[in-house]
Amino acid sequence: MKYSLIAAAALLCCSSNLASATKADATSVVMKGHAPGASPFIAKVTLGVSDLAALTRIRFSIAPKPGSVSRPLVATYTRQYLANHGYVTSSTSDVAVPVFGLYAGYTNAVTLTYFFTDGSSKQGHLSISTARFNDACEFNTPQVVQPRTSSTDLSYDFILVGSNCGPNSPTIIDTDGAVRWVGTAGVQNKTCWFFANAVYQADGPKLLRNELDGRVTLLADYSSLGVTNFHHNIDPGKFGLLLGVNTTDFTQTVILDVDRHGKVFKQWNMAEVIRKAMTAGGDDPAGFVYPHSESWFHNNSAIYRRADDSLIISSRENFVICIDYNSGAIKWILGDKSKKWYQYRSLAKYALDLTEGVAPIGQHAVSIGKDRTLLLMDNGAGSIRQTPAGNSRNFAAARKYRLDPESGTATEVWNFVNDKSIHSPYCSSVYEDAPGNYVVDYAPGFPGYARILGLTPAGDKAFEYAYPTQKCEDAYRSMPLPWRNLTFPPSAAKAANAEAEADD
Secondary structure, three states, X not given: OHHHHHHHHHHHHHHHHHHHOOHHHHOOEEEEEEEEOOOOOEEEEEEEEOOHHHEEEEEEEEOOOOOOOOOOEEEEEEHHHHHHOOOEEOOOOEEEEEEEOOOOOOEEEEEEXXXXXXXXXXXXXXXXXXXXXXXXXXXXXXXXXXXXXXXXXXXXXXXXXXXXXXXXXOEEEEOOOOEEEEOOOOOOOOOEEEEOOEEEEEEOXXXXXXXXXXXXXXXXXXXXXXXXXXXXXXXXXXXXXXXXXXXXXXXXXXXXXXXXXXXEEEEEEHHHHHHHHHHHOOOOHHXXXXXXXXOOOOEEEEEEEHHHOEEEEEEOOOEEEEEEOOOOOEEEEEOOXXXXXHHOHXXXXXXXXXXXXXXXXXXXXXXXXXXXXXXXXXXXXXXXXXXXXXOOOOOOEEEEEEEEOXXXXXXXXXXXXXXXXXXXXXXXXXXXXXXXXXXXXXXXXEOOEEEEEEEOOOOOEEEEEEEEXXXXXXOOEEEEXXXXXXXXXXXXXXXXXXXXXXXX
């Protein structure tokens, strides 16, 4: 009887241990090696998994360099996403994990975390040594005007820099100034945007999608619409992205709204919009809307405003103008009233009066602030092709405006003039991440240099870097990136205030 009790107890203990075993315990994950990717910032890690069905997700994390303030880059793939994109080999139970955002010319410490169907997880660690990157744009060697402060108040850690100084457009840097990714499409074009976990890149009349793992897809060729090339910006739209394009007939007045696959949902021609409004208002548009070859409008950016289903467009030569998304009817205009546009009653009637602050001049990079304000870079340069050219200022300033179209007013509620010390008459940008967290870009920031800096909610500079440039080729504009906890597919893909469906 005694031996039977001992045997029963042993059996109960053994059964209890078997019951407590997890999928993480039962599934073997072996690192088989890693190989370089399409650039030194990308690698592919190959794993052998004993039970693929038990695996749900894989997360990688790259440790920052010693002394870095930028937080670790973290991204998570579902097994299904990896399988859909050719990274799972069922016959051998191998899984390839693309790791991006590595430091070039460095031995990177990478942690992989494996998640299983029962909620259990376990980790693996490896080192990935990368080759050096020969950067034609000199982002590798910035002039450090102010090194990254030790404060972690800044909401973002990575920045997308639109540039056309080399064949690896664009560049992604971290807030310590280190290059962490470059474009792999082989194009030299500043027109780009980060959306739905990929970089959307212009190439002539074509729209490319550059995945962070280095893959490049041609989404659309708009030649059939008469498009000859993109200019200036790709910006957030109602269905995905707004594309500023030139056509065989019009220069810098045509805007397309496309989804993440490049499908066109709507297009506007600001030459037609303004010509129609001026004619209806009793004015002759011939002296304002010039021949198609003239950059009389000079659209450099646009943003969809979900609050009232409208499009806000920057005309560098004239003003910021808002039109109804569906009808294209003008809603309001914000700009320097000493310019030519205000001499036409048909346009002047849409002008917002400023209750406080100054009107933007030659502005770039319109966006919607986190408090639903209008955010832009006021470059301060008067018109080039319109006469009178209006006022000018010898410094650039980031500005925010609260808009009240019903009362016909606008109020400047925030600005960053940087001691009025930076003359940056063209290009440039300001974008807001979390409330009060900004990236400011002076494209030609002072003779021979572009400057990129970060601002905290307290108004303090978190960093400032300068790069040799002639005009706008190195740092045309710079945008904060949500690169700390990326998920593939994206759980809620957003570009500013515009939503997109998740990738498959």
